[in-house]
Amino acid sequence: xxxxxxxxxxxxxxxxxxxxxxxxxxxxxxxxxxxxxxxxxxxxxxxxxxxxxxxxxxxxxxxxxxxxxxxxxxxxxxxxxxxxxxxxxxxxxxxxxxxxxxxxxxxx
Amino acid sequence: xxxxxxxxxxxxxxxxxxxxxxxxxxxxxxxxxxxxxxxxxxxxxxxxxxxxxxxxxxxxxxxxxxxxxxxxxxxxxxxxxxxxxxxxxxxxxxxxxxxxxxxxxxxxxxxxxxxxxxxxxxxxxxxxxxxxxxxxxxxxx
Numbered sequence: 001x002x003x004x005x006x007x008x009x010x011x012x013x014x015x016x017x018x019x020x021x022x023x024x025x026x027x028x029x030x031x032x033x034x035x036x037x038x039x040x041x042x043x044x045x046x047x048x049x050x051x052x053x054x055x056x057x058x059x060x061x062x063x064x065x066x067x068x069x070x071x072x073x074x075x076x077x078x079x080x081x082x083x084x085x086x087x088x089x090x091x092x093x094x095x096x097x098x099x100x101x102x103x104x105x106x107x108x
Numbered sequence: 109x110x111x112x113x114x115x116x117x118x119x120x121x122x123x124x125x126x127x128x129x130x131x132x133x134x135x136x137x138x139x140x141x142x143x144x145x146x147x148x149x150x151x152x153x154x155x156x157x158x159x160x161x162x163x164x165x166x167x168x169x170x171x172x173x174x175x176x177x178x179x180x181x182x183x184x185x186x187x188x189x190x191x192x193x194x195x196x197x198x199x200x201x202x203x204x205x206x207x208x209x210x211x212x213x214x215x216x217x218x219x220x221x222x223x224x225x226x227x228x229x230x231x232x233x234x235x236x237x238x239x240x241x242x243x244x245x246x247x248x249x
Contacts, residue, residue, distance in 0.1 A: 034197075062194070064197070
């Protein structure tokens with residue numbers, strides 16, 4: 001199962017990846033319908049690419065057995081304070097994984 | 109009310125009477141944006157939601173849970189379904205009430221049964237009759 005493999009060379013950016021480690025991205029706020037794995041709490045929030053992991057089928061396809069369309073996955077790091085304004089500690093972060101289509105570039 | 113355990117019990121009972129927002133919904137003709145968003149929200153996306161304190165239980169898997177796990181994995185190995193993403197989607201498709209109302213592996217086994225019926229691996233009538241037969245074998249209604 002590809003998804004459970006540890007990221008290999010996760011800090012290297014594959015040639016065809018849209019984003020590289022350190023890029024700032026905003027998670028798209030697409031409508032939910034039937035299935036997704038993009039959490040509501042990261043929608044519209046800006047984070048930083050922490051790793052380029054691997055290419056895999058996106059959840060929205062795999063959930064309905066549409067195999068074959070591979071997409072680059074990234075680990076995106078968010079500041080806890082950006083997610084939860086009442087959060088008390090400035091330096092804490094949380095990371096989630098996302099396929100490329102859910103991410104928009106943010107000008108640095 | 110001098111006994112502290114009595115006090116605690118009474119306070120918990122009082123707290124349980126606090127008003128809660130619960131508006132019955134039944135075939136609404138108008139569903140506003142936030143309510144629609146709530147309806148189509150995938151049940152597994154719980155991050156950041158408030159919850160009551162939950163007692164942590166050190167609990168071994170029960171036999172039916174292990175059986176369920178193996179059954180679902182074997183169905184995956186045999187290509188009947190993709191054991192990760194489609195099982196996860198099927199869990200969500202149970203709907204919110206069932207998703208939160210049954211144990212973790214309860215979702216799995218209901219999803220597996222639904223999938224086998226959906227894909228015509230077993231007729232629903234045959235499945236229901238089999239469940240009835242097994243229940244009666246164990247003396248359950």
